[in-house]
Amino acid sequence: MKQTAVRLPDETYERLQAMAEKTGRTATFYIREAIEAHLEDLEDVYMADAVLARREQGDARTVNLDELDSALGLDG
Template sequence: MSQITARLPDETVSALDRAAKSLHRTRADIIRHAIEAYLEDFDDLSLAVERLRDPCDETVNWQEARRALLADD
């Protein structure tokens, strides 16, 4: 496991300490979880942008999708 050092504004550290105390976790636990969540979102967004930019990717007409989803079986 690697160690990273970062400088944070005092207000951010105070908020981090409050969250850690409230959740009975360490600062490192909160930071680790936040970074993991951010990276998951980043990966999802990167994939979405990649697909939006792909001219060969099939698109779905919203009205057609809506009719299909709301159609009575």
């Protein structure tokens, strides 16, 4: 497991510490939970942005549902 440092605004830090104290968990637990909960969403956003940029540059294209069905042999 790797370790990293995170700088937080004072208000966020205080909220995190209060939650840890109220629940008996560590602040590290909640930081890890938050990152894991949102990392996949962030990856999806960045992937979509990259695909959109490729499409705008003409390096990728889209297909409509009928074309997709036909390509997958589902049109019959």
